Amino acid sequence: MFGMNKNDTTMLLLVAVLTMLAPFILNPFPTDSGLAQFNAGYPDLMQRFVIFGIFAIGFNILFGLTGYLSFGHAAFLGVGSYSAVWMFKLLSMNVIPAILLSVAMAGVFALVIGYISLRRSGIYFSILTLAFAQMSFNLAYSVLTPITNGETGLQLTLNDPRILGVSQTADGSIPVTSLFGMEMRSTYEMVVGPWAFQFNVGYYLSALVLLAVFYLSIRIFRSPFGLMLRAVKSNQQRMNYTGLNTRPYTLAAFVISGMYAGLAGGLLASMDPLAGAERMQWTASGEVVLMTILGGAGTLIGPVLGAGFIKYFENIFSKINESVLHSWFSALPDGLEDLLVTLVYPFVGKGWHMTLGILFVLVVVFLPGGLVEGGQRITTWLRSKKADGNKPTSTTEPAE
């Protein structure tokens, strides 16, 4: 279907089903049960899942295919956000022009940064991109304050021009971002018994964009261009010796991946019209690297999983505070309760970084292929168990 083989079609359909049914899947626990703490099905987090999924998919086109590890991708995300917010300030609150400008601006930035950085490979390339990203961050943070509003972040005000829209609505408030009248923030809440499921316009827009760019990424992975990029990863020198100039290919991959990041930035700003410089900081660039590696670099679905994993930790685990822990263990005797709370507390709340770090180490050590490899191992194990049932005497032969 759509020029894809059967496996890829299945995967796209799987992603489509998962994203479309996310409000149900992510809200498995009744609203007033103790486990509701772990529900992730609220608009803001679902939007973050898919938007950072887009960011990671784009990063994976560069890192997974060519092996070039960019440490400055957050710069493009930031550029995208600022462009989008400026579009909301100057033109209108429609998200289409904002997203288009974010993608275009990020593309231009990626072209310039990529043109210079791609003269080197390996660690030098990583350092160059990191340097550019830090430069962009510092520019946004202080030097370009008139454009970026520095640390406070760029925000909409009541006296922005908004040529094609209105500066303020009839009741004197700032208009909200919309797609031809459909407000991004409008949410329909469906209450089924003790459950509440939220369907948000902004989320579904982001999810549709995710599906489109996921499809595009599949096509890139399977195209001759994608094959060329993989060749760059396996041995670039050899390609150069055969008389082939690889730079146009790597630059194209860099720009495409930068535009994905810009798209993610534009979407972030469309969901919540604010752009802060910290979006460009090196920690943000490192985060997308973590997402990709955690999920499985070079695989199609891995980065989306990784993005979801990290965002879940950031938003759900960080909110478990001491009193929540006490309520969990309240059935136990006092001394034991306090002991358990003391033991668990460093790993949740503000300690969520530590839990994530431990998991990251475990994944890298035991599952070098990321969560995707974990999934594969489980399926293989299940299959072999099934096969074992049929042929109990079969032994596993090494492949080589």
Added chain:
Amino acid sequence: MSNSKFTRRGMLKTGAVAGAGVALPTIFTASSVAAYTNEPTGGSVTLGFNVPQTGPYADEGADELRAYQLAVEHLNGEGDGGMLNTFSSKELQGNGIMGKKVEFVTGDTQTKSDAARASAKSMIEKDGAVMITGGSSSGVAIAVQGLCQEAGVIFMAGLTHSNDTTGKDKKANGFRHFFNGYMSAAALAPVLKNLYGTDRNAYHLTADYTWGWTQEESIAAATEAMGWNTVNKVRTPLASTDFSSYIAPVLNSGADVLVLNHYGGNMVNSLTNAVQFGLREKIVNGKQFEIVVPLYSRLMAKGAGANVKGIHGSTNWHWSLQDDASKAFVKSFGTKYGFPPSQAAHTVYCQTLLYADAATRAGTFNPCGIGEALEGFEFDGLGNGKTLYRAGDHQCFKDVLVVRGKENPTSEFDLLEVVEVTPAAQVTYPIDHPMFAGGALGTCNAG
């Protein structure tokens, strides 16, 4: 020939499906019937406490969280009641808010606008918080205030000292109890004039964001009005931890006063650096070199240790105040945690009480009703004397304290002494003051 057969079983099946279809609307009840965002329907009401637990203002955030928990206890009728007993409005009975038990959720702003908004959004969308409060950075407070305006919930600002919070970025759903940069300058200037004279050269080091900018502007304007000259204004990134490279140029600038527009961890580091460079022993232009920290807190004084001795600044409230309200608050906070509260803890405690009181007086949790109840509200008994929540910009007007780092502290908490209590009238400004112009409250949004 028709294939349809009407059997008993078939009829029953169809009937069951149709029945389920008719019953659907009663199962799927859209919540759009609620009059405003997160209307509390059960026996409890949820408040969102959004404070920095990591980053340069983490100490302040931790203290704010303690005060919030204390306020919730007092509202629910636990503990000794604290300032509920001294508050001039007697609506709060210790039975929650209007009989609904107060519950809360917490979040980490990381002192970043983005993270703070994400955290506040999850409180509103997931936990059903009807009010968001907190923020130990004006950048964050302004970002979250904007979000609350859009989402239709009340924002009770915590520790935010920028003029912009109730100036050009003011919002109808946002309220601030804390004082601001202009008030600090108005209170400090006369004291500085008496101490250091009218012929001084000031050098500003400023945290590079909305709070730093507006405080620098306010202090520079107030000191220039009494004859001081501003030599230079240097902006430092909020995330800096080492200020030596910014201190060194001060030595050769010809300045004889250093104004540190820094707060929290920033101020602790910059003041320590300045003292290490021997600035306080220097004689410049025939005058003793002086350092001024316009916004002071006990937590900072604790962090900077002996370096704060004799350094002047202003503060919103201090635990050594001897009025009944302050004493009651210090007592219940001290009993629970074992040390006195900071000004950040005091302001967020007051904000929680003020919100609860306004909701009770308005008889609703609707942000518009609460807004009306707070606007123009005059109260007393919360530790700052007579206070007014001005209707035009949602800023509280009350006395400002000028404090000095104590030379001979008697305990590890006794670090600051109050030099002067500047009356509210002296720090009051018109709503259209140029430093606060350019914004509009807009109208209240109930979602």
